[in-house]
Amino acid sequence: MRFAGVGVTREGYRIALPGAPVEVLERCGVERPVARLAELAARTPGGLTVVVDSANGLLDAPLAGAGIPVLRADPPVPADGGAPAEVLAELGRTRPGSLTALPSAGWTMSGREEEIAAADRASAPVERELALAGRLVAGGTGSEPLVALTFDDGPDPEFTPRVLDVLRRHDAPAAFFCIGLQALAHPGVVRRIADAGQTVGSHTWSHAYLPDLGPTGLARQLGHTGEVLAEACGDGRAIRWLRPPYGGRSPALLRAVDASGLVTVLWDVDAKDWSRPGPAVIAERVLSQVRPGSVILMHDGGGDRSQTVAALPAVITGLRARGYRIVDLDALPAAA
Template sequence: MGLTREGYRIAVPGADGGSPGTVETYERCGLERPVARLVALARQATDGFAVVLDSANGIMEAPLAAVGVPVLRADPRSLTDGRVTAEALAELGHARRDSLTALPSGGWTMSGREDEVAVAEADSGPVERRLARRGLLVNGGVGAAPLVALTFDDGPHPRYTPQVLDVLARFDAPATFFCIGLHALAHPAVVRRIVAEGHALGNHSWSHAHLPDLGPIGLGDQLGFTADTLAHACGGTRPPRWLRPPYGGRSPELLDAVADLGLTTVLWDVEARDWERPGAEVIAERVLSRVRPGSVVLLHDGGGDRSRTVAALPAVITGLRERGYRIAGLEELLAAQLAAEV
């Protein structure tokens, strides 16, 4: 399973394991069509079947796991700078299966590499502080001003993002939407509505990639494709300045590279873990019990069923205001954080 600037490519090895027997392209569409095709291929297989992804494709493993299709991850040692074709992944699955990692059901893209990820994030602390002083990184919970920013990841989604926007409009609350480029490509009208209603856009990579795994070319593609797609959806306006690395995955080298591209990295301090799909009351309680001045709240409008997030949002907004917080955009929050540093 590979990715292009236009969508998804599925390659299936030929009977002799040589060149792919079939290569199929799915352009400017949501996940439903390629996932349905992979499910059909899995059902047709008579001698075992698995989908090979790399860590630059984090949007596929959850829907595939949900329908019982096995997923194997190819790591950087087997790849070249994150520029991975469907054909190359199919060849890896046939010829070098022992170099791949089977993702557990209910796991995540980086399962088995948690220690490595934690070390890189811990090493990033000094760079984060340096960039924060320059206004090139936002880390929630900084400053004394009673401001809170609401952020939503993994959209746009044709069903749930409009529902989130309806709630935000009803309560006159601003937010930032960190969009996956492939989703924005499939649903540009939703992107236009986000901007038309006064909210901000952020870059969340092309395919929910673990960005520290990528070299300069792969990183440029992931962020550049997304920036271009968001700008095009909005009529050629300036690409968003905000970047949220998927999973919060970061390293010192990545943070500096992102800053060199003129992007401001946005992390968070309040995570509702709404992707677990608890009840709306639990989602609201997780936010309200952890919030503090300067918090950045992480919620999701895409990546799965977000009906419970939508249901929780009115209680989140009213609860924040009852506690004396004002919901602000990232620009205002960052300005307050920089002022607190002076």
């Protein structure tokens, strides 16, 4: 068994195998490193295991789909940003027992559910404080029949334009929380979101679990993403909104995000469209949970989102049939 470490940089991905030169893949979508790792796995006697850290939530699902085992390194490894690929590969070779094996049908943070839930609960007082100040949107507050549609994990060159087409036909606003590495690979798709008059927000550089990061790592995740998104939008706009991956938060993180000038956006309606249960189920999940002030979470990237595209017309028409008006984030209660 050999181990490959995958790290991320301002320009893309780095793949390292012990004893081999580091491979650099720049300005590319997630498909390219996954394809390269699948190629290496096919050529490796005894198989290949990939090591990532909790600052990289992009690769585990597509690698699992390709049948490649994934191990996750937790703090202190990514304490101040993402760990270098060489460090991750060496951890796999020398200390595999210190790493967490990710289940093929699980999620990036599998095994840390209780810890994450405890951090979320501890964050509640700071969330209320920031919401009252207009610095956090949680969803489900207020009495007016207003809702916001949000999409995570893009931009995707196939599915984001299809979502935009549905929104245009139904004259519906939405917010797109973009991953920086994906935006670097597909700036034209980000530009199309902006040109359509939709909101562009940050979903971090590499879908990181932000509470694991130190100040430098957090600044890179937010700063790199903001720079790439602003450049892609082409109009000099500053990025205002942040959706933390997994909704991961802590009191210290929420205050650090606020100090950076970003407004945190959570959600109260989860379509769980990533599970691909069928368009009718996706629409029913949204319509059965919605309430005044809801923030609805869906996805335009991170995998096959054809079911999301198919469900979206029923979501929009169903919301309006129930008397809801779909609005931009800044029209919701507790938005800045």
